[in-house]
Amino acid sequence: MKPGSIAIVGAAETTELGRIPDLSALQLHADAALNTLADVGLTPADIDGVATAGESPTNVAWYLGITPTWVDGTTVGGCSFMLHVRHAAAAIAQGLCTTVLITHGESGKSRVGAGRRAFSAASLQGQFEVPYGPMGAATMFTLPMLRYMKDFGLSEEKLANVAVIQREWAAQNPRASFRDPISVEDVLDSRMIAYPFRLLMCCLVTDGGGALILSSTERARDFSTPPVYLLGTGESVETPMVSQMQDLTSSKAFRVSGRKAFEEAGIRPEDVDHLMIYDAFAHLPIYGLEDLGFVGRGEAGDFIWGRNTAPGGRLPVNTNGGGLSYMHSGMYGMYALQESVRQLRGIAPAQVPGVRVSVSHGVGGMFGAAGTIVMSNELP
Amino acid sequence: MPRPLPQPTPETAHFWEGTRVGELRLQRCAACEKVYFPPRPFCPACGHRRVRAFAASGRASLHSYVINHRAMPGAGFEAPYAIAVVELEEGPRMMTNIVECPQTPDALVLDMPLEVVFEPQSDEITLPVFRPTAAS
Numbered sequence: 001m002k003p004g005s006i007a008i009v010g011a012a013e014t015t016e017l018g019r020i021p022d023l024s025a026l027q028l029h030a031d032a033a034l035n036t037l038a039d040v041g042l043t044p045a046d047i048d049g050v051a052t053a054g055e056s057p058t059n060v061a062w063y064l065g066i067t068p069t070w071v072d073g074t075t076v077g078g079c080s081f082m083l084h085v086r087h088a089a090a091a092i093a094q095g096l097c098t099t100v101l102i103t104h105g106e107s108g109k110s111r112v113g114a115g116r117r118a119f120s121a122a123s124l125q126g127q128f129e130v131p132y133g134p135m136g137a138a139t140m141f142t143l144p145m146l147r148y149m150k151d152f153g154l155s156e157e158k159l160a161n162v163a164v165i166q167r168e169w170a171a172q173n174p175r176a177s178f179r180d181p182i183s184v185e186d187v188l189d190s191r192m193i194a195y196p197f198r199l200l201m202c203c204l205v206t207d208g209g210g211a212l213i214l215s216s217t218e219r220a221r222d223f224s225t226p227p228v229y230l231l232g233t234g235e236s237v238e239t240p241m242v243s244q245m246q247d248l249t250s251s252k253a254f255r256v257s258g259r260k261a262f263e264e265a266g267i268r269p270e271d272v273d274h275l276m277i278y279d280a281f282a283h284l285p286i287y288g289l290e291d292l293g294f295v296g297r298g299e300a301g302d303f304i305w306g307r308n309t310a311p312g313g314r315l316p317v318n319t320n321g322g323g324l325s326y327m328h329s330g331m332y333g334m335y336a337l338q339e340s341v342r343q344l345r346g347i348a349p350a351q352v353p354g355v356r357v358s359v360s361h362g363v364g365g366m367f368g369a370a371g372t373i374v375m376s377n378e379l380p
Numbered sequence: 381m382p383r384p385l386p387q388p389t390p391e392t393a394h395f396w397e398g399t400r401v402g403e404l405r406l407q408r409c410a411a412c413e414k415v416y417f418p419p420r421p422f423c424p425a426c427g428h429r430r431v432r433a434f435a436a437s438g439r440a441s442l443h444s445y446v447i448n449h450r451a452m453p454g455a456g457f458e459a460p461y462a463i464a465v466v467e468l469e470e471g472p473r474m475m476t477n478i479v480e481c482p483q484t485p486d487a488l489v490l491d492m493p494l495e496v497v498f499e500p501q502s503d504e505i506t507l508p509v510f511r512p513t514a515a516s
Contacts, residue, residue: 120387127386128418129475131507132464133457139448143465143475147444150490195447195460195485243465243475244418248444 003265004379006089007220007227010040010213011341017327018177020207024113028105029060032209040213040223049097051088053080054331060103070097076237077364078278078331082371086233088214105209106329129241138202139194140366144248145283151249152298156196158305160187162282163200163324165310170321172350177204178325201282203323210334228344232265232374234258242366253370254291261372269294274343274358275315276336279322288361316352333362344377383456385505394433395419399506403435404496406470417472438496440466440510443473447483462488466510480511
C-alpha cells in the first residue's frame with residue numbers, strides 16, 4: 001500500500017454500548033454496519049468487500065444483503081480488525097474490491113447468540129495449559145507480568161496507576177461505562193482477581209459493536225465524511241500459548257507489527273500525536289509503549305506515572321477510557337480504531353487538540369497476535 | 381469434578397507416556413541442537429525432522445505466575461492457587477502448578493529452584509507439576 005492511497009471513509013459504533021440484552025451478536029454486527037453505512041451515505045449494495053471476526057463473513061454478508069467479491073475472515077483475537085484494515089487496504093490497492101465493510105459485534109456480557117469459547121482437550125492449550133487451571137484471560141494474559149515487575153522493578157502502584165489515568169480519560173466520555181475518578185489506593189484495594197491483578201486492573205465485559213468502511217483515497221472524495229488516510233500497517237502472530245512467549249517481558253508480535261507499520265508510514269514514535277493501545281489489562285499499555293518504541297525497556301511505568309499519557313500530557317493514550325473504563329466486548333480492537341478515527345475527525349468526546357497522526361495498536365489472544373495501524377487526517 | 385485433562389495426539393503421546401513413567405521428556409534437534417517444548421516431530425527452530433526425545437533433569441526455576449482468586453465451582457481447583465510458568469534447566473518453559481508450597485506471594489519467590497513431581501490424574505494422564513527443591 002502506498003501511504004495515503006487508502007482511506008477509512010466511514011466509522012461508527014453500535015447505537016448502544018454496555019448492556020444490550022435485546023440484540024444478538026449478529027445483530028450487533030448489523031447495527032454497527034448500518035450506522036456506518038449511514039455515516040458515509042452508502043447502502044449495502046455499494047459494498048463489495050466484507051471482513052469480520054467472531055462471526056463468519058458469510059453470515060455477515062448474507063445478513064446484510066451484500067454480494068462481495070472479496071472476503072476476509074481472519075480471526076486472531078481482538079486485533080483481528082487491525083488485520084482486516086491492513087488486508088482490505090491491500091485488496092483495494094490490488095483492485096479486488098472497491099468498498100470494504102469491516103464489522104464487529106459481540107454480546108460479551110449478555111451472551112445473546114454468542115458462541116462458546118473453549119479449547120479442545122487435544123489442542124496445544126488443552127494439553128499443556130488448561131490442565132493447570134487457567135480460567136480465562138484474567139489468569140493467562142496476566143501471567144507474564146510478575147516477571148516484568150521483577151526484571152524492571154515496577155511497583156504494584158505503578159501498575160495500578162495505568163487504570164487511574166485511563167479513568168481520567170473516561171470521565172470525559174459520556175459513553176464510557178465507568179466515569180467516576182479512582183485513585184491508586186482504590187485500584188489496589190479492589191478485589192484480587194489473579195495476583196498481582198486486582199479487579200480495577202481488568203477490562204470490563206460489555207456488549208457492543210463497531211464497523212468501518214474503507215475505499216481508495218481517490219474515491220473518498222465522493223463522500224461527505226472527512227477521510228482518515230492509512231499511512232502504514234503491520235501485523236504478526238507469536239504463539240497461541242502465553243507460557244511459550246519468547247520473552248515474558250516483551251511481545252514479539254507487538255515489535256514486529258509496530259516496526260512494519262511505522263516503517264511503511266515513514267514515521268517515528270515522536271511523530272505520533274495520539275495513541276491507542278489495546279488494554280484488556282493494565283499491563284498492556286506498558287508493553288505497548290515499550291514494544292512500539294515510544295519509551296525504552298522498563299520505562300513505561302514511570303512514563304505513565306509522569307502523566308505523559310494523561311489528559312494534557314504529550315502523548316495522549318487510550319483517550320476513550322480504554323478497555324479498562326470505556327467498554328470491552330471481548331474483541332476490543334474495533335473500539336481502538338473507532339477512537340483513532342474520532343480523534344482524527346476532531347469529534348472525540350475527549351478531543352485532543354491538533355491530532356494529525358494517530359496509531360491504533362491491537363493485541364489478539366494472550367499476546368498471541370498483534371496489528372498496528374498508522375492513520376492521519378492529512379495526506380503524506 | 382476433576383480438573384480438565386489433556387487428550388494426547390500422536391505427536392505428543394511420547395510426552396504423556398513419559399510422565400506416566402516418571403520422565404519429563406523434551407526433544408532435541410539432531411541438526412541444530414535446539415531443545416524445545418511442547419512436543420512436535422520437527423524442530424521449530426530450523427524445520428529439521430530428525431529430532432530425539434530425552435528425559436530432562438526435572439530441575440527448573442520459577443519464572444512467573446499469577447495466583448487465581450476466583451473459585452470456579454466444579455472445575456477441579458480450589459482458589460487461591462498459583463498458575464505458574466517455570467523455566468526448565470534445559471531452556472524451555474512450561475505452564476504448571478507449584479505444589480508443596482503455600483500459594484502466596486511471600487512463599488512463591490521468582491527464580492526459586494524447583495523440581496518436577498509427577499501427579500497421576502487418571503490411568504492415562506500424569507501431570508508434571510513442580511515443588512520447591514529441598515534446599516530452597
